Structures are given as C-alpha cells and as structure tokens.
Amino acid sequence: MEDNAKMEQFQQRIDAGEKIEPKDSMPEKYRKQLIRMISQHAHSEIVGMLPEGNWITRAPSLQRKLSLIAKVQDEAGHGLYLYCAAETLGIDRDELVQQLLDGKAKYSSIFNYPTLTWADIGVIGWLVDGAAIVNQTMLAKASYGPYSRAMIRICKEENFHKRQGMEIVATMAAGVPAQKKMAQDAVNRWWWPSLMMFGPHDSDSPNSGVLLKWKVKTKTNDELRQRFVNLTVPQARAMGLSIPDPNLKYDPETKNWNFGEIDWDEFYQVIKGNGPCNEERIEARRKAHRDGAWVRDAAAAYAAKHADKSNVA
Amino acid sequence: MSEQKKSTAPDSGDGALWEIFVQEKQGAPHLHAGSLHAPDAEMALQNARDVYARRGRVLSIWVVPAVAITASSPEDDGPFFEPGNDKVYRHPQFYKVPRGVKVF
Ligand SMILES: [Fe+2]
Ligand SMILES: [Fe+2]
Numbered sequence: 001m002e003d004n005a006k007m008e009q010f011q012q013r014i015d016a017g018e019k020i021e022p023k024d025s026m027p028e029k030y031r032k033q034l035i036r037m038i039s040q041h042a043h044s045e046i047v048g049m050l051p052e053g054n055w056i057t058r059a060p061s062l063q064r065k066l067s068l069i070a071k072v073q074d075e076a077g078h079g080l081y082l083y084c085a086a087e088t089l090g091i092d093r094d095e096l097v098q099q100l101l102d103g104k105a106k107y108s109s110i111f112n113y114p115t116l117t118w119a120d121i122g123v124i125g126w127l128v129d130g131a132a133i134v135n136q137t138m139l140a141k142a143s144y145g146p147y148s149r150a151m152i153r154i155c156k157e158e159n160f161h162k163r164q165g166m167e168i169v170a171t172m173a174a175g176v177p178a179q180k181k182m183a184q185d186a187v188n189r190w191w192w193p194s195l196m197m198f199g200p201h202d203s204d205s206p207n208s209g210v211l212l213k214w215k216v217k218t219k220t221n222d223e224l225r226q227r228f229v230n231l232t233v234p235q236a237r238a239m240g241l242s243i244p245d246p247n248l249k250y251d252p253e254t255k256n257w258n259f260g261e262i263d264w265d266e267f268y269q270v271i272k273g274n275g276p277c278n279e280e281r282i283e284a285r286r287k288a289h290r291d292g293a294w295v296r297d298a299a300a301a302y303a304a305k306h307a308d309k310s311n312v313a
Numbered sequence: 314m315s316e317q318k319k320s321t322a323p324d325s326g327d328g329a330l331w332e333i334f335v336q337e338k339q340g341a342p343h344l345h346a347g348s349l350h351a352p353d354a355e356m357a358l359q360n361a362r363d364v365y366a367r368r369g370r371v372l373s374i375w376v377v378p379a380v381a382i383t384a385s386s387p388e389d390d391g392p393f394f395e396p397g398n399d400k401v402y403r404h405p406q407f408y409k410v411p412r413g414v415k416v417f
Contacts, residue, residue: 024387077364084330084348093327093350153347157368296327296352303328303353 014215019145022088030214033207034144035089037216039096042082043107046100047281049075051115052124060118067164068121074157081150088146101289103282109267110193112275119172119179119186125165127187127194127232133158134228135198143215166235173239180240187236188244195259196267198225204264226256233257328352330379333361336372343375351376 010027013020020026049072056072059065083093099105110128115121136158140151172183199221202208211217219227233250236243247260269275327350334343346365351357357376366374385393401407410416 021387023384073363074367077367080349080364081347087330087348150347299352299356300328303356306353 011213014143014213017215018143019148020143021145029210030144030216031089033211033214034147034216035086035091037207037211038082038086038089038147038150039091039099040106040108042079042086042096043100043105044111045075045079045082047107047111047285048128049079050281050284051111051113051277052121054115055118055121058118059121064168071125071161071164074161078154078157081153082147085144085146085150097289101282101286103273106271108197109270109275110197112270112277112281113189113193114277116189117182117186119169119182120190122165122168122172122183123186123190125161125163126169126235127165127190128197129158129161129165130232131194131197131228133162134224134231138217138219138224141215141218147216166239169241170239173241183239184241187241191244192262192266193270195225195229195262196270198222198228200264200267229257229259230255328356331357331361331376332379332382333357333365334375334377335361335365336374337370339372343373348379 006025007027010025010030020030052068052072052075056065056068059068083096086096087093096105100107115124133155136151136155140148140155142148142151169183169187172179174180175183199205202220202222205221208217208220212220233243233248245260247258249258250256251258270278273279329350329352330348331351331354332348333346335346336343346361349357349360349364351360354376358374361374361376362371365371
C-alpha cells in the first residue's frame with residue numbers, strides 16, 4: 001500500500017476519525033509503529049507486576065494483601081489484552097515474549113526502580129498507575145481498533161489501582177511520624193521517574209510526529225506530563241506530602257503547575273539497561289518462564305491426549 | 314471435525330488463539346471481549362473466566378477457535394454490503410402513513 005494515492009486515502013480515513021481494523025490496508029510504517037508501541041506496552045504491564053509482587057507476602061494486613069494480589073492479577077490481564085492486540089498486526093506472542101526474555105525488548109523505565117518499603121506500593125498505585133491512566137485515557141482513542149478496545153478495557157480497571165494506592169499513601173501520611181516519613185521518602189524517590197514515564201520532550205521524541213499524524217496518540221508527551229502534574233500536585237498537598245521539586249510553582253495565567261527539568265541522563269541510562277533493577281527484572285521473567293514450562297507442557301499434553309480420544313470416539 | 318482438531322492443537326508454546334464472547338446481562342447478546350491463548354477449549358474457558366470475567370456480573374462465556382472464524386474482508390465493503398445500503402424501501406421511513414394516524 002505504499003503508493004501515494006493509497007497513503008492519501010489512509011490519511012483521509014484517519015482524519016475523518018475512522019478506526020483502522022486488522023484486515024484494513026495500512027502503511028507498513030503504521031503497522032510497525034503499532035507493533036513497537038503495543039508490545040512495549042504489553043511488556044511494561046508484565047514487568048510491572050514484579051516490583052509490586054515483591055510485597056505481596058509482606059502486605060501489612062489481609063485486606064491490603066488481597067487488594068495487591070487483585071491489582072497484580074489485573075496487570076497480567078493488561079499484558080494479555082495488549083499482546084493479543086499486537087498479534088492482530090501479524091506478529092506472534094511467542095516472538096514478543098522471546099524478545100522480552102532475550103533482553104531485546106523495551107518496557108517502561110519506571111519498573112527498573114526497586115520497591116524498598118511498603119509505602120512504595122502505595123506510591124506506585126498513586127503515581128505510576130496515575131501516570132499510566134493519563135496516558136491510557138488518551139490511547140483509548142487511538143486510531144487502531146484493537147489497541148483502542150484493549151485500552152478502554154484497561155482504563156476501567158486502572159481506577160481501582162490508583163485509588164488503592166492513594167488510600168495506602170493517605171493512611172501512612174496521616175499516621176505516626178515514622179509512617180509519614182516513609183510515605184514522603186517514597187514520594188521523593190518515585191516522583192521524577194513517574195514524570196519520565198511520559199517519555200522525552202516532544203522536541204526529542206523521534207516517533208511523536210508520525211504517531212500524532214496517524215492519531216495513534218492525540219496528545220504529546222509534554223502535554224500529558226503537564227496534565228499529570230496538574231492533577232497530582234493538589235492530591236499531594238491534600239495528603240500533606242511535598243513534591244521533591246524546588247521549581248514547582250503554580251502559574252495562575254496558564255493554570256499549570258510549572259516544574260523543574262527532568263534528569264534526562266538518568267532516563268536514558270535506565271532505558272539503556274543501566275537502571276537499578278534492569279537485570280533483576282529480566283532474570284525474574286526468565287525464571288518465571290522456565291518454572292512455568294511444565295505447566296504449559298502438561299496442558300498441551302492433556303489437550304493432545306483428549307483430542308486423540310475424541311477422534312477414536 | 315478434523316479441521317477443528319488441528320486448529321485447537323497446541324502450537325509453539327501457549328496454545329492456539331481463541332476469541333472470547335461474553336454475555337453480561339440476561340437476554341443480551343454475547344459480545345466479543347477479546348482473545349487469548351489456550352491449549353484446549355476447557356482451558357480457554359477457564360482462562361477467559363480469569364481474564365474477561367474478573368469483576369462485574371458475567372452470565373455466560375463462549376470460546377471460539379480463532380481459525381474457525383471466517384470474516385468478510387474490507388475490500389468487500391462496497392459490493393458485499395451494497396444490498397443493505399441501496400434498498401431504502403426496507404426502512405419504515407420509506408412509507409407514508411395518513412396524516413394524524415398513529416401507527417403504534
Ligand atoms: Fe495496567
Ligand atoms: Fe495498573
């Protein structure tokens with residue numbers, strides 16, 4: 001479909017707000033960009049289970065434990081919806097999973113930071129899922145039908161993630177001084193990595209132009225980041241927590257919370273694999289995959305045996 | 314039947330692809346919820362329960378091997394669906410009723 005007339009036709013469909021479905025003709029670059037984006041998103045959901053899974057056995061109460069298990073299970077589901085959406089573009093899930101296990105796939109840099117205390121679990125729900133919601137609410141309108149539908153399903157579940165996180169943070173922030181200190185410490189460590197989740201500045205984001213043109217995204221990284229900051233600062237204040245940014249200042253004219261510059265060196269280091277937990281995360285995935293092999297084998301053998309039996313009958 | 318067997322047989326690891334249809338209200342149609350991989354129908358059903366019925370009320374789930382679905386292709390758009398578009402007389406608005414008469 002690479003000739004100009006077809007390209008023009010495709011752009012017209014996009015501009016008219018039509019959704020593109022798997023069997024529709026689409027530019028090869030649109031397909032490639034979507035596979036890249038959706039698979040990275042899927043990997044992020046899967047790897048994202050690890051920092052939180054780390055605290056399931058140590059949750060401070062049965063209710064918190066149940067909530068955390070439910071959240072982590074949701075994230076597995078999110079990964080599954082997204083791998084399926086990627087598969088509609090003609091790539092196998094096995095191939096994508098293999099890329100992740102080989103350490104060749106990218107996923108959100110945020111999940112390469114460690115979860116040191118229970119407060120981190122609250123702050124992840126509040127900030128990390130909060131940032132994800134801002135991004136995903138936009139992606140629910142993406143021009144590619146299967147991606148958009150997966151996002152709508154995911155958005156419905158994310159609210160619970162954010163609220164359970166906020167409840168943990170608010171409880172600790174209103175607790176004894178040691179608890180409040182722990183909550184503040186978690187905010188201090190997670191704030192900047194959360195802002196990095198939205199990706200580089202628009203001016204340094206190589207894929208942004210074409211993604212906007214094809215309405216895979218409808219807002220820029222910087223617009224989404226600003227929206228997240230505007231939403232979050234008042235929440236932090238309401239809980240009596242401070243944001244670790246001396247340059248944070250409200251601008252009554254634009255109604256935006258202006259904020260300081262992100263440490264982009266850190267961002268690119270973590271993306272390149274030099275974050276605090278990159279290796280640990282991939283190794284945990286590999287181990288889970290290895291340890292689960294017998295389950296997959298048994299299920300396949302059982303299915304094959306039953307298929308044979310019903311053949312005879 | 315042997316065709317179908319083949320389709321649901323395990324592939325390289327996670328099993329074949331299944332399309333999942335979920336009914337959320339009594340009397341409502343089953344709607345496509347998404348897809349998943351499973352080695353057989355029984356596991357597809359269990360996985361579908363875990364993935365697409367985690368919360369809220371679900372009354373019934375259908376799992377269908379993806380390869381068993383034959384879909385119209387986008388190129389068909391014009392000619393294939395034409396009969397539905399060009400017959401205005403299939404719509405009630407096409408017919409005039411006497412002024413002041415209540416049809417229902
Ligand atoms: Fe998620
Ligand atoms: Fe989440």
